[in-house]
Amino acid sequence: MYLEQFNRDSSSILKYLPFVVCFLGFMALNIIVSSLMNLDSSTMIQDSIDQWGKNFTFFTFVVPFVFFLALLFLWWKFIHRYSITKLTTAREKIDWSRFFFSFGVWAGINLIVLSVGYFIDPDSFQFQFNLKAFLPLLFIALIFIPIQTSFEEYFFRGYFMQFTAYLSKNRGVALVATSVIFGLMHLSNPEVSSMGLTVMIFYIGCGLLLGIMTLMDDGLELALGFHAANNLLGALLITSDSAVFQTDALFITTADSNIYELLIQVFIIFPILLYIFSKKYNWANWKQKLFKSV
Template sequence: MYIEQGRKGELGMWKYILPPVGFLLLMLFNYLLSSGVDVEQQMQIMVKNLGKPITFIVVLAPFVAFFGGLLFWVKFVHQQSIRSLTTSRKKIDWKRVFFTFGVYGLFIIISTIIGYYLSPEDYQINFNVKSFILLFITALILIPIQTSFEEYMFRGYMMQGIGLAVKNRWIPLLITSCIFGLMHLGNPEVTKLGLIIMVYYIGTGLFLGIITLMDEGLELALGFHAANNFFQALLVTATWTAFQTDSILIYTGEPGIGLDLLFPVLVIYPIFLIVLAKKYKWSNWKEKLLGKVEEEPQGVLEE
């Protein structure tokens, strides 16, 4: 069982508390700094001074240090293997990672094409071969690091730590989903759309947590999250989004508020849950999502 894999290292409350608290304090500091500031305007000033490629790197570069620091802490302080932080299987299943990356990436491509043809007046074509190639290479390197850090921190490290502490599954699922959503409070999208967007962020965290617990590993969440950020960065951005890139399209329309934000949470994510459940033959949903954490590890799953 996935949460129980946390016992395969040196336990200790202070060991589990320090990395999340440190990261969340940093996020709180960033949020307080941005309070009362026009984040969209500040982003545009940065783009004007540095250019989009450098701005993109500046935004994502800290996650290289965050991810490296978390893996170092797990490996050398907890003395837990990265495999046991990732999955309950005997080895990391990369086919699962690439499956959700490919399927959700294809969905984003198709939905972007449909959105453009339904409302071409809301988009500006921004394609430049050299700029796009540079963006593709940069995104291919940095975005998987950024999304992997978030998955390992929230659905991995915190999910296992909280689960072992409270000895059930639903509390860490809810806590990590809410904290994941609140982490995005400093994003310019929040300023533009309002706090209603927290429904989307928290709902996304809940979806990623559910597939992690049902599949007993992070692989599906790693692929899905990477696809979301990678293809969005390549295909379409706006002046008010966290990613400022030389994407193929620039959205110039007014963003929808309400059903547009709820649609992924209420429709797209449930459909993906059904697809993944059928493909990987998930069962015993109540126990895996709401049940107790076993007192002793149950071993690893077979391939």
């Protein structure tokens, strides 16, 4: 199984500490400083857009993840002495068909939801295609968003989940802990200001969905595909004034932020997605894979 293919002796577990502490500490410090200084992320994003434009502002959000992902891979390769394939999956090689299936399914569901929303309230959607602005956005998004989403998956559903599973000796504890911390890492997002702390249900729900995918499927491929599709659509297809990715996407929505739409995703659409994957890949032994001791 995915979490059980690595050494779990004390020296091996201690190797996780520097990267985990440094990255989570860095993220926590940013959130704490922003809170203490009463910095508003929406205002900061808008100030950056006014000064540098949308594409450069978007670039500054995603480019640091090139460094984070490279550092994680190098740490894994030279400190833990395992291959990137082992960090990705329990299979002998990475199953890219799983990645593209997950990407396609989630992109398709989002397109259906968007179409329904447009049919119900077309006035809240504004088509804003600008070829001169969209082409650089497309270039940045296609290169850097998969890197950004891959780092989050390799860290939270891979590296950090291994660490918390070894410490707690339980898969369920690791699943919940990594999902909650993943959600909390989004506290400084503009969506929190516009919708309140209840939006954490969505972010933590995403973490649980991605964690369940990883544990049930013995690999990160499905989670990598879902996350890449989700963020690419958010950058290229539709944006809003309260989104963390404020880009020259094809559409901008002027509808008020609605927490109920996100809750429908968490409690209705996410379970449907898991059902699709479970049938496609013949998932079984849910209790054992999600809650068994490690």
